[in-house]
C-alpha cells in the first residue's frame with residue numbers, strides 16, 4: 001500500500017537526517033516503527049504525510065501510496081489524501097482540537113470538508129464512532145475539549161482518524177502523554193479497530209513493548225537508518241542487530257526475577273556515528289569495518305538486519321539472547 005524506497009531527507013545545512021530507508025506497509029497490517037528519540041521516526045511520518053518543513057528536502061528516493069508518487073502530488077491532492085485516505089494521530093492530542101469550539105461541531109466540520117453529507121447524518125456518524133471508541137457519545141459531542149480527560153481526548157482523536165475509514169493510520173507516539181494503563185487501552189483499541197476495519201497502521205513508538213504482540217511487522221530505526229526489519233515474531237524471537245538485542249535485554253519482565261542490574265546500552269541516547277553504522281559509537285561489538293555502511297543480512301524469510309558483525313556471525317556469539 002505504502003512504499004518508501006531509498007529515502008534520504010536532508011536539512012538546510014546538508015546533514016542527512018534520514019538515510020536511504022526502505023519501508024513498506026501492506027493493507028490491513030500494523031507496522032511498528034521503533035527507535036529512540038531523534039532516530040528519525042517522526043520525520044519519516046511527516047514525509048509520508050507530505051508535511052515536511054520547507055527547510056528539509058528529499059534528496060533521494062520515492063514514497064508511493066497505492067502506486068501514486070506522493071512527492072509529485074499537488075497540495076490540494078495531498079490535502080484530500082490526508083484525513084480521508086491517510087489519517088494521523090499525534091502524541092499532542094490537546095492541540096488536535098480547537099479549545100473554544102465544541103467537539104461535536106469540530107467533528108462535523110471535519111467530515112463535511114471531506115465528504116458531502118448532511119449535518120444530521122454527520123452527527124449520527126460522529127455519535128456512532130464515539131460509542132465505538134467507548135466514549136459517552138452525547139456528552140463528548142456537546143463538550144469543549146478542556147471538559148474531557150486526556151484518555152477521552154485521545155479516544156476522540158482516534159474516532160476522528162478512523163471514521164472516514166482511511167486505508168492507513170499513522171499514529172505517532174499516541175500514548176506519550178497518557179498514564180501507562182490508559183495508554184495500553186488506547187493501543188488495544190487501535191489494534192481492535194485495525195482488525196475490524198482492515199486498515200493499515202503505522203505505529204511509531206520508542207517503546208518496544210507497545211509493538212510486541214500488536215504489530216505484524218517491526219522496523220527498528222537508529223540515527224536515521226532502518227537497522228533491522230521483519231515479521232514481528234521473527235524480530236522479537238530472534239533479534240539480530242546488537243541495538244535491537246540490547247533493547248530486548250534491557251527490558252524488565254514481570255514473569256522473570258528482577259536482576260540486580262539490568263543491562264544498559266553504553267553511551268548517550270542518540271549518539272550517532274556520521275559514517276558507516278550509526279550505532280557504531282555505542283556498539284559493544286564495533287570493529288574497524290563499522291566505519292563503512294553495513295551490508296544487509298537476511299536473517300530469515302521477511303527478516304533482515306544491517307550490521308557487519310551480524311554478517312560475520314559474531315553478534316550471537318558475543319551478545320547472546
Ligand SMILES: Nc1ncnc2c1ncn2[C@@H]1O[C@H](COP(=O)(O)OP(=O)(O)OP(=O)(O)O)[C@@H](O)[C@H]1O
Nearest residue numbers: 011017036037038039040041042043044053055206
Ligand atoms: N526541521 C528540522 N530541521 C533540522 N533538523 C530536524 C528538523 N526536524 C527534525 N530534525 C532532526 O532530525 C532528527 C530526527 O528527528 P525526529 O523528530 O524524526 O526524531 P524522532 O525519532 O521522531 O524522535 P522523538 O521520538 O523524540 O519524536 C533529529 O536529530 C532532529 O533534531
